Amino acid sequence: MIKTLFDIELKDFKDCLERxxxxxxxxDDPQIAPVKEFQWLAECGALKIVLPGEPLDFNRPDTAALLGLLKRVGKANLSVGRIYEGHINALYLLHLYGTAIQKKAWYDAVLHEQAIFGVWSTQAANGITYESNAEQLMxxxxxTFCSGVSIVTHALITGNIDTPNRKGWQMMILDMSRIGPERVxxxxxxxxxxKASGSFTTDFTGCPIMEQELLGLPGDYLGQPYFNSGAIRFAAVQFGGAEAILGHTMDYLSAMERTGDPFQKARLAAMLIDITTGELWLHQAGKNFDNWVNDSERSGxxxxxANMTRxxxxxxxxxxxxxxxxxxGARGLMSPSPLERLNRDLTFYLRQPAPDATRLAIADHFIKHQSEDAQSI
Structure with a gap:
């Protein structure tokens, strides 16, 4: 049986998702932040669920269940799911690269202050650099694409650093209380x-940085297999949106008494097959992640x-x-039908970077290994 979040004891999670x-x-407005939504997620324990001792503790990997969690949040609201996935992503990077002192400080912020983390790596020509003087880094x-900037309390951002001790693409975690609203x-x-993800461009110019805010070493953010294999997390959120569309479509046809129509049945069958296929891919992606992520020979x-799953x-x-x-028909693309918003949200969210390069990388991997296998015969 495919494992879902309901195999995990998480108090009031179902009620949280319904709300x-x-x-x-x-x-559904870029100027309205999902404040209540993240209060509800905090109250049911979803913000801390991957921390030590919690049901999905990264030290006891159960990635299939984590993908089930992300899927269900995405099914409730894709924008909320996108911000929540960023929170989980940041905590995973902290798990991988944080010092004991950093983990204690930032885990405590989640546990005691309901801190919300985000990962903001996308930038335009005026992207982030670290500038140093005799006294400090600035x-x-x-x-760009700073998802949830109105509610994220701790932002994991990346930029080029060039100091005597560090050179390259460096992560840091910044307390957003130091960035004024005029910078957004x-x-x-x-x-x-x-729209509700509120992914506004944010200017960090002039913000001083302390050494203890730098996370890991230059280059760690792009470290493999963690960087590319993490795509399964946003894919899980996206898949939740597809599952929501199926549910609302069935509800609509039932209300219109059209479920007996053979053509509608054929379309529903195709959708159900696709959704079942997606469940199987995500479940296997989670299992593969846990089995292979620490095996250097299986990284490729x-x-x-992960690229195939995405x-x-x-x-x-x-x-x-x-x-x-x-x-x-057209009724499903008209407000106030939830299908109108879901179609817009999923259409936009599916536009992830480099889809063609991802397909080429899949082919390259298997072509390379086919050649190696042939040479070993």
Whole structure:
């Protein structure tokens, strides 16, 4: 049986998701942050769930269940799921690269202050660099696509550093209380969908940095297999959106008494097959991650499978949206139907970087290994 979050004891999580889903249309606005949604997630224990001693403690890996968690949050609201996935991603990077002192400080912030973390790595030409003088490091530049900037309390950002001790692409975790609201361009997120993620451009120029805020060593952020294999987490959130579209499509057809129509049945069958396929891919991706992530000989295989999973989920999302639109027609693309928002959000969220390069990398991996296998015969 495919493992889901309901195999984990997490108090009031189902009620939390129902409230998030019910409020989704009310926060479909870049200027309205999902404050209540993250209060609910904190109250049910979802913000701390991967910390030591918690049900999905990274020290006791159960990635299949973690993907189930991310899927269910995405199913409730893709924008909330995107911000939440960033929180989990940041805590995983802290788990991998943080010192004992850093982990204690930032884990305590989650446990006692309901801290929300985010990972902001995307930038334009005016991206982040670290500038040093005789006394301290200072940030210069901006980040784009800063998801949840209105509510994230601790931002993991990246930039180029060039000091006597550090050179390269460096992570740091910044307390966002040090960045004033005037540094956030609240007009920079005019999008088709994912409006509630509030992914505004943020200028960090002039912010001083302390040594203890630097996370890991230069280059760690792009370290493999962690960097590419992490795609399975955002794929899980995306898949939750596809599953939500299937559910709302079935509800619509039932309300219209159209579930007996053979053509509608055929479309539903195709959607159900796709959703079941996606569940199987995510479950196997989680198992592979746990089995291979610490095996250097399987790193390439892990990355290839993660790339395939990401690609399969993208294709499933596109097919499910098309079939749903055929099932419900124009009414499903009109507000206040939840399908109108879900179509916008999933269409936008599926546009992840370098989809063609991802497919080429999949082929390259297997072509290389086929050649190596042939030579070993």
């Amino acid at each position: 998030i889903a019910a409020n989704a249309s009310n926060i 940030l210069h530049g901006a980040k 361009d609240r007009n920079s997120w005019e999008t088709l969908g994912m 295989e892990l990355i290839a499978f 690609t399969v989920i993208e294709e499933i999302g596109l097919r499910v949206m098309q079939a749903s639109n055929q099932c419900v």
